[in-house]
């Protein structure tokens with residue numbers, strides 16, 4: 001059959017809809033540095049939405065503010081790898097001191113505001129921050145001093161050293177996906193000549209399972225979606241990559257966007273979709289221009305658009321929607337809510353997105369890497385794919401490795417690789433433990449480094465955090481507990497309240513005020529949050545606590561007091577207000 | 593064979609704590625339980641409104657899995673346990689969480705005795721709050737002439753939101769903010785209740801399980817000692833509640 005290559009160009013406005021509520025609010029936030037109540041009312045009017053919907057969106061996402069942020073707005077990542085506390089010095093404190101500003105409070109002259117944010121996916125670049133939304137990497141004490149100077153001199157970001165904004169892509173170890181740089185169009189051409197039914201059989205036979213974390217069979221998901229009735233079907237790529245320590249999707253979006261879009265188009269041909277979305281986390285907005293260009297290229301090559309590769313009737317478009325700072329939007333039903341311009345509160349499941357997703361229509365949501373693996377399978381055959389990996393984990397896994405190792409970066413392995421092997425390869429000589437799959441994943445101690453990366457054993461969406469001998473693991477637990485409390489969507493009681501209580505209980509241990517009963521209390525609280533929460537965030541939010549208690553009981557034992565009871569509140573600290581009111585600070589105004 | 597035994601082998605039944613309970617297609621475990629006069633503790637559910645599943649009091653064990661009864665479809669073969677020491681302990685802890693998250697000073701609260709959160713505490717044998725108080729600072733809205741909004745006591749159950757949107761057709765409320773910052777907001781430009789079209793006879797004004805939305809000047813209509821939960825347990829009253837079917841009944 002003659003394949004007709006027709007050039008199609010696509011206006012940018014269709015690739016990126018400026019009218020989407022999240023995008024409108026982003027522009028207003030940039031313009032006015034905050035979103036006022038008046039703005040909310042105006043936007044509601046323009047969008048024909050209830051004021052409360054716009055207000056609830058503004059209040060849900062971290063990157064929208066009710067009060068003005070500074071002209072230089074800096075958000076330091078608080079991840080254990082790319083965080084401001086990853087090194088010796090607390091860089092956030094230092095930066096605040098240098099600029100004479102309190103965290104979270106805009107300086108009186110409106111020049112600068114400094115705060116923290118959950119992992120921004122720069123874990124292979126050392127301490128990092130978003131400055132006015134753009135990642136600035138490799139922070140250290142010298143840079144902090146220079147940044148303070150540049151801010152005081154009111155230098156625009158273009159006048160700052162540009163290498164501070166260079167995001168590199170260290171592929172430390174390639175595999176079937178990373179080494180696959182064939183000419184564009186191969187996979188899609190094959191899929192279209194094979195036909196949707198047989199393409200689906202291939203995906204099913206390959207044993208491909210979702211790479212975003214849960215590991216659901218991709219073939220099955222596509223089949224359910226294909227068989228679901230609806231006016232129309234949708235393909236959604238989950239590029240929210242919010243799991244702290246994960247940055248492999250960042251790399252794939254930068255270097256393998258073509259394969260991703262082909263994978264999405266293959267999915268579209270299988271499930272019968274005409275429209276797809278790429279949901280990009282707000283932290284990766286700097287990739288937007290690149291992705292728009294990559295999409296345009298696909299259109300120019302007739303790999304997207306109308307009558308793709310000359311197949312009359314096969315039309316498929318992809319639109320990009322950019323999030324605004326909310327880890328929960330990685331959960332697929334929350335992501336769909338966000339696509340619909342709402343707060344990212346996970347839906348009740350079932351019904352699952354495959355039958356009732358975007359706008360209530362059947363929707364296939366997959367991770368970036370999953371689509372790229374699907375494109376690979378169609379091009380190279382399911383047999384080749386299955387040859388790698390283990391029985392229940394076919395193919396390869398791309399890992400984002402960071403933390404206490406000499407060579408952080410991107411590594412691809414066939415499933416089944418041992419943790420020890422990975423540690424050897426990344427130059428982690430004295431690891432005491434690794435956190436696999438992010439805070440929601442599994443903590444593996446040295447004695448278990450024989451365990452393997454696979455769905456059967458230790459699975460991960462991509463995060464692989466190395467903790468060296470000198471790491472304070474309790475501080476890591478505190479960091480994770482804070483992460484979950486900050487990112488809980490707030491819908492259900494156990495997660496909303498329980499994650500906060502967990503933070504408090506850990507603080508008590510760290511402060512040395514806890515007793516043995518507090519440890520039992522933490523165990524009870526953990527199981528309560530995990531068993532009775534509404535969504536996956538809550539279901540996994542206490543994994544790290546239970547793992548630590550089990551693997552490193554001494555960490556906790558060492559700090560507890562040998563007495564039967566100690567109050568949850570710090571009595572001495574609680575008296576502070578009273579002291580202030582009464583202007584007293586004498587010995588009798590203190591406990592001891 | 594009698595009709596009853598026919599029903600038992602008929603596909604449409606589940607068991608709750610060993611008791612066979614029939615259900616109609618489309619019903620949730622909660623619907624089926626209520627129809628059979630079985631009480632599964634609940635706060636954010638109110639028959640006649642779309643369930644939300646946020647309070648998590650109605651958690652049950654279903655074939656080895658923990659699910660919220662109010663949002664889980666009944667399916668034949670389900671073996672549900674609800675009234676177990678373990679689940680009641682979890683419910684107690686969840687209730688305590690709701691207490692410490694807000695500011696609940698029952699002795700000075702006019703809802704006391706008519707409050708479903710308080711009644712749930714009694715029902716579950718709650719003797720103390722257990723967790724430390726969050727003492728949040730929340731806004732009171734006294735801008736409306738007949739309806740008062742005291743967010744200190746709001747448990748974010750979403751009942752007023754659904755009642756206003758789906759029954760009153762006014763969409764007066766929404767929940768905004770993430771995590772512990774979640775709070776009830778009013779759908780007006782000023783964010784004030786006084787600028788909304790809520791009226792004291794609206795379901796949204798009356799459905800609040802706690803003392804967060806109150807009809808003004810009614811606090812002592814019934815004296816302490818003669819209030820709902822002074823006389824009956826929530827496990828009885830909860831079996832009789834339903835959104836009024838007809839508009840006139842709501843008045």
Ligand SMILES: Cc1cc2nc3c(=O)[nH]c(=O)nc-3n(C[C@H](O)[C@H](O)[C@H](O)COP(=O)(O)O)c2cc1C
Pocket residue numbers: 209210211212213214215216238239240241242243327328329330331332333365366367368370371535536537
């Ligand atoms: C709290 C939470 C966060 C998640 N974040 C992501 C994410 O950032 N990226 C992702 O692909 N999947 C994420 N997931 C999993 C998605 O819900 C979903 O399973 C996945 O996108 C399906 O794609 P896959 O089958 O290709 O993995 C998250 C799940 C939960 C519960």
Ligand code: SF4
Pocket residue numbers: 695696697698699701702703704705707708709710745802803804
């Ligand atoms: S709302 Fe209920 S629980 Fe809260 S203070 Fe009032 S009576 Fe007590």
Ligand code: SF4
Pocket residue numbers: 745746747748749750751752753776799800801802804805
């Ligand atoms: S005001 Fe009352 S009904 Fe509304 S969400 Fe709060 S507790 Fe529920």
Ligand code: FES
Pocket residue numbers: 346488489490491492493494495496533534535536537538539
């Ligand atoms: S808030 Fe997400 S699990 Fe409850």
Ligand code: FES
Pocket residue numbers: 633634635636637644645646647648649650651660661662663
């Ligand atoms: S009653 Fe079911 S979750 Fe609240």
